[in-house]
Amino acid sequence: MNLRLRNLAPFSFDHNMMYFLGADALGRSMIARLIIGTQNTMFIAASAVLLSMTFGGVLGLMSGYFGGKVGNFIMRLADVIMSFPSLLLAVIVLYMFDPGLINLVMVLAFTRMPIYMRTARAEVLEIRERLFVAAAVSMGASHLRIIFKHIAPLTIPTLITIATLDFAFVMLGESALSFLGVGIQPPEVTWGLMVAQGRNYLQIAWWLAFFPGLMIMLVALSLNLLSSWLRIVLDPIQRWRLEDIGDKNE
C-alpha cells in the first residue's frame, strides 16, 4: 500500500512491477489484489460446486434408484429450491445471517443442487433398467453397492460436465452477490467486490473495475469452452470427432 500511488494508471514502468496494472483508490497494487481475489473466488466457486455436486448427485441417485415416495420427496425438494430465484434467496439468507465465506459457499451450493439432482435422477432412471444392473440384483448385491459401484460411475461423467459449466455460473453468482454488497466483505476481496468498488471510480480510474471484470469474463469463457470439449470427450458416440484428427497427426 502506497498512498502516493493512489489511482495510479496501469502499464507504467516507473514503479515496482507489482504496480504494472495500476493501483486502487488507497494505493494498493491491482496485481496483488487480483491474486488474492483469485484465491477467494476460486475457493468459493470450487467449494460450492463440489458440495452441490456431491449432495445433489447422491440425492439424485437415490431418487432415481428407489423411486416411489423417496424419489418423489427428493424431486419435490428440488422443485421447491428451483421455485425461488437463486440470487434472491442468496441475498435474503446472506442479509439475515453473517455474509461470511462459509455462509456464501453454503447458499451457493444449496441453490445449485437441483440441477445435479435432476440430471442424476434422469440418468439413473435409464441405467437401472440395463442388464448389468439386473445381473447385480440377481447376484444379491445390496442397494448401496448397486448405486455406488454400478450406477454412479456411469453418471459421474455427465455430472462433471455440468459441474464445469456450473463453476462459471457459481463464480458469476458470487461476483453478483459481492457486487450487491451481501457477499464477501472488505478487507477480504473477490473479483466481484473489486468490480463493485471500482464502480465509483469508472469516470476517473477505469482499470479498477476493468481488470477484475476481464478476469471474470476470461475464466467464465474458458470454463464454457472446456465444458464443451468435455461434453464431446465423455460421450462415447461423439468422441471420434476429436480422436480422428488426433490420430492423423501422430
Next chain:
Amino acid sequence: MQITGKNNSISEKIKRIYSMFLNDKLALISIIFLIFILIIAIFGPS
C-alpha cells in the same frame, strides 16, 4: 481395451487426451489459462 487392441497405460491415455486437446485449440488454450489461474490461487502469496 483388449477389444480395440489399444494400449491402456497411463502414458497412452495422456497421449490420447493431448491429441484430443490438439484437435480443439480453444479448449487447449482454456485449460492452460485455467491451470495458470489455479497455480496463482494455490501457490500465490496470501
